[in-house]
Amino acid sequence: xEIILAIGTGSLYAMGFYLMxxxxxxxxxxxxxxxxxxxxxxxxxxxxxxxxxPPVIAENAERLxxxxxxxxxxxxxxxxxxISFGILAFALVLMRRAHKMTGTDDLDKMRGTDQ
Amino acid sequence: xxxxxISPIIIPLSxxxxxxxFRKSRxxxxxxxxxAGVFFVHTVLLLIDISRxxxxxxxxxxxxxxxxxxxxxxxxxxxxxxxxxxxxLNIALYALSDIDRERSxxxxxxxxxxxxxxxxxxxxxxxxxxxxxxxxxMLMSSFVLMALGGERTQIEGAVKYVSLNFIxxxxxxxxxxxxxxxxxxxxxxxxxxxxxxxxxxxxxxxATMLLLGAFGIKAGIFPFFFWLPASYHTPPATVxxxxxxxxxxxxxxxxIRIFTLVxxxxxxxxxxxxxxxxxxxxxxxxxxxxxxxxxxxxILAFHIISQIGYMILGLALFTxxxxxxxxxxxxxxxxxxxxxxxxxxxxxxxxxxxxxxKIGGLYLTHPLLAVVFLIPALSLGGIPPLSGFFAxxxxxxxxxxxxSYLIVFVALAVSVLTLYSMTKIxxxxxxxxxxxxxxxxxxxxxxxxxxxxxxxxxTIGIGFFPDTLxxxxxxxxxxxxxxxxxxxxxxxxx
Numbered sequence: 001x002e003i004i005l006a007i008g009t010g011s012l013y014a015m016g017f018y019l020m021x022x023x024x025x026x027x028x029x030x031x032x033x034x035x036x037x038x039x040x041x042x043x044x045x046x047x048x049x050x051x052x053x054p055p056v057i058a059e060n061a062e063r064l065x066x067x068x069x070x071x072x073x074x075x076x077x078x079x080x081x082x083i084s085f086g087i088l089a090f091a092l093v094l095m096r097r098a099h100k101m102t103g104t105d106d107l108d109k110m111r112g113t114d115q
Numbered sequence: 116x117x118x119x120x121i122s123p124i125i126i127p128l129s130x131x132x133x134x135x136x137f138r139k140s141r142x143x144x145x146x147x148x149x150x151a152g153v154f155f156v157h158t159v160l161l162l163i164d165i166s167r168x169x170x171x172x173x174x175x176x177x178x179x180x181x182x183x184x185x186x187x188x189x190x191x192x193x194x195x196x197x198x199x200x201x202x203x204l205n206i207a208l209y210a211l212s213d214i215d216r217e218r219s220x221x222x223x224x225x226x227x228x229x230x231x232x233x234x235x236x237x238x239x240x241x242x243x244x245x246x247x248x249x250x251x252x253m254l255m256s257s258f259v260l261m262a263l264g265g266e267r268t269q270i271e272g273a274v275k276y277v278s279l280n281f282i283x284x285x286x287x288x289x290x291x292x293x294x295x296x297x298x299x300x301x302x303x304x305x306x307x308x309x310x311x312x313x314x315x316x317x318x319x320x321x322a323t324m325l326l327l328g329a330f331g332i333k334a335g336i337f338p339f340f341f342w343l344p345a346s347y348h349t350p351p352a353t354v355x356x357x358x359x360x361x362x363x364x365x366x367x368x369x370x371i372r373i374f375t376l377v378x379x380x381x382x383x384x385x386x387x388x389x390x391x392x393x394x395x396x397x398x399x400x401x402x403x404x405x406x407x408x409x410x411x412x413x414i415l416a417f418h419i420i421s422q423i424g425y426m427i428l429g430l431a432l433f434t435x436x437x438x439x440x441x442x443x444x445x446x447x448x449x450x451x452x453x454x455x456x457x458x459x460x461x462x463x464x465x466x467x468x469x470x471x472x473k474i475g476g477l478y479l480t481h482p483l484l485a486v487v488f489l490i491p492a493l494s495l496g497g498i499p500p501l502s503g504f505f506a507x508x509x510x511x512x513x514x515x516x517x518x519s520y521l522i523v524f525v526a527l528a529v530s531v532l533t534l535y536s537m538t539k540i541x542x543x544x545x546x547x548x549x550x551x552x553x554x555x556x557x558x559x560x561x562x563x564x565x566x567x568x569x570x571x572x573x574t575i576g577i578g579f580f581p582d583t584l585x586x587x588x589x590x591x592x593x594x595x596x597x598x599x600x601x602x603x604x605x606x607x608x609x
Contacts, residue, residue: 020278028274032281039288046296073295076244080288083251087284090258091277097262098270110271 005045012038025095025105032091036084040077047073119164120171120188122157123196123235126150127203127228134225144211147224151200151207154231158200165193166587169594170604172241180606181305187241187605190591191442195238195368198449201573202360203231205566209457210353212560213464218264218351226263230256230357237365241605243291243301246369250287250333254280257362260354261346272346279342283332290325293318304605306377307598323381326373327390334366336427337396340420344404347419348412348469352460355412359419360453364445367426371441374430375595382433390431395522398424398529405536409471411459411544414536415452418495421529422448428522429510437513438592443584444510447494447502447577454491454570458484461563462544467554471540475549481559485545490571492541494578496534502577505585 012034019031050069057064099105102112118125130150134143165171165188173186188196206227214223233253240246258280262273295301297318298309310319332339343363347355374382382390401421408414426448429441459469461484466474478485494501497508507530514523543549577584594600 020282025274028278032278035282035285039285039292042289043292043295046292048296070299073292076291076295079244079248083248083284086255087251087258087277087281090255091281094258094262094270094273094277097265098274101267101270107274110274112268112271 001049001051002045005041005049009038009041009045012041023107025099025107028107029088029091029095032084032088036080036088040080043073043077043080117173119157119161120173121186123154123161123200123239124232126154126157127232127235130154131225131228131232134228135222138220140216140219143219143224147227148207148211150228151204151231155200155204158197161188162193162197165190166590170601172604181300181302184245185241185302185304185605186239187304187601188239189594189601190587191368191371191595192238194442194446194587194591195364196235198446199231199234199238199361202357202449202453203227205453205457205569206353206357206360208566208569209356209460209563212562213351213353213460221263223260223263226256226260227357230260230361234361234365238368241303243294243303243306247284247287247291250365250369251284253362253365254284257358260357261350263354264350266349269349272349275342276346279332279339283329283339286325286332287329290322290329293322293325297322302605303372303376304602307379308602308606310377311380311598319378319381323378323386326378327370330366330370330373331393332366333363334370334423334427335363335397335420336423337393337400340397340401343420344413344416347416348410352412352456352463355416356453356456356460359415359456360449363419363423364426364449367423367430367441367445370427371430371438371595374433375438376598376601379598382431387431387433390427391519391522394424394427394431395525396424397421397427398525402529402532402536406532406539409543411462411469411471411540412456414540415455415459418455418533418536419452421533422452422495424529425507425510425526428526429513432513432517432519434513434517435589435592435596436516437510438595439585439588440506440509440513442588442591444506446584446588447506447574450570450573450577451491451494451503454567454574455488455495457563457567457570458488458491461559461567464563465556465559466544467556471543473550474544474553475547476545476553478545479548483564484559484567487564487567487571488545489541490574492537493534494574496537497530498534500578502574502581504578505581509585 016031016034016038019027019034047070053068055068055071102110134146137146171188175184230253233249236249237246240249258277261276262269298306300306300309335343347358398421401417405414405417426441426444429437429444463469468474494503497503511523511526
């Protein structure tokens with residue numbers, strides 16, 4: 001399972017960076033989505049996978065019985081998802097505005113700030 | 116004193132909420148100014164408190180240390196927070212006349228306070244993931260501030276700014292994932308205990324480098340600085356000054372914190388060499404980039420990069436004296452750079468252009484502005500007896516102590532070139548009469564001059580009485596190197 005997830009994470013990173021290097025506004029946003037997901041998957045995988053052992057204490061027990069899944073990475077990922085959702089929403093509006101104003105989606109042509 | 120300790124977060128947050136509720140232009144201005152004033156007073160009180168007690172640890176929700184989120188305020192944090200408060204107050208003052216009605220209607224003032232909250236949160240937190248969250252709070256508001264107003268250059272600058280900072284955040288988060296996978300903890304003190312002293316495996320090395328890259332992009336160090344001169348000159352002067360003063364410095368702060376606390380044993384051999392090389396290249400490329408520019412704000416933006424190099428040098432040398440120099444440099448640079456951007460904005464306001472080729476003759480028409488420009492400009496170049504001289508002097512002394520003569524030479528040469536750029540602005544904008552036909556400008560609002568004079572006074576104050584700040588920096592640096600005390604204070608046991 002770890003191997004599959006590791007390959008998945010790696011491919012997502014590769015796809016994300018590749019798309020971001022494509023000089024197109026739309027692909028830039030898609031690259032951002034990919035990278036965000038890649039990181040979430042990485043946190044999920046590196047923190048260790050435990051199958052079908054939720055960290056829930058049984059009804060009349062004092063503590064967890066045996067090894068259970070670590071709930072913290074999921075909390076981290078949830079926070080990261082919310083944050084990257086916010087950034088993406090803003091980025092989408094920004095890209096749309098940029099496209100409207102410059103009339104192009106080629107990042108190479110956005111040289112207004114370089115002169 | 117838990118309320119005082121968390122006041123740098125609570126006060127800007129309350130100001131922002133109030134500012135969202137009271138939308139009238141006049142009440143926004145008054146509220147924003149009062150909020151910034153109260154904020155500044157509390158940061159000073161906090162600094163006094165911390166300099167007495169040494170360190171304050173706040174456990175959010177009373178969860179014990181490695182499990183809950185802890186806020187740790189040591190002297191370094193307190194110094195940075197106080198400077199943030201001072202800058203916040205001056206920016207709020209300047210914004211009164213610089214920010215137009217439209218921008219203020221779309222939420223400039225609340226966003227500014229949220230930004231201050233994010234910066235202070237990043238300075239206070241003792242938890243790696245929490246640091247990420249504060250970075251995002253700060254970045255989100257800065258994204259909006261950068262694009263607010265919607266001029267074409269602003270939008271183009273914002274596209275670059277947003278995408279590169281997003282990559283930095285992703286790299287940061289990747290490092291967090293790796294560190295958590297390796298150690299099972301994210302509390303910085305706990306991490307210091309778990310990573311420090313142990314063998315440095317490939318996971319730790321890669322996390323170190325990822326963090327260096329992530330904070331490096333935010334700080335604008337050598338190979339990662341391209342977003343900075345492409346975006347910092349696009350928003351109004353108030354926003355540029357706020358960003359120039361504080362945002363890159365949060366990256367430097369995070370680097371110093373992580374490398375002194377968690378990865379203290381990594382700063383040897385290759386990593387140390389890498390940091391020194393990066394600092395040298397950062398200094399040189401920044402100052403050369405500035406020499407080629409003729410737009411005031413772009414010159415200043417490139418100078419941020421070259422000055423960041425000095426701070427990284429202070430970190431790279433990794434002696435208590437060098438660290439004290441880096442802290443002193445941070446404070447000096449935040450004040451001076453904010454001031455220069457504010458003055459740049461005022462020049463643009465008066466002359467109607469930022470292009471040095473199109474303007475001139477300010478010395479004849481505005482002698483007071485010329486004098487207050489000279490103070491931060493000469494301080495940036497390192498002329499005694501201004502704050503920049505003592506900052507550079509301490510850092511060079513620290514470099515001489517470890518006999519890195521080459522880097523001393525680079526630092527001195529860059530300082531001369533810095534002076535060249537400053538004299539270029541002085542000569543073209545103030546001294547020369549400039550071309551016959553100049554763009555039409557507006558009258559100088561006196562209100563804009565107040566924060567500039569306040570900041571210049573701070574520069575002179577540090578210059579004439581450097582001992583106070585030097586002492587504070589030395590104590591903060593010693594505290595940074597005393598990792599045991601930090602860990603004991605946060606975790607309760609060692």
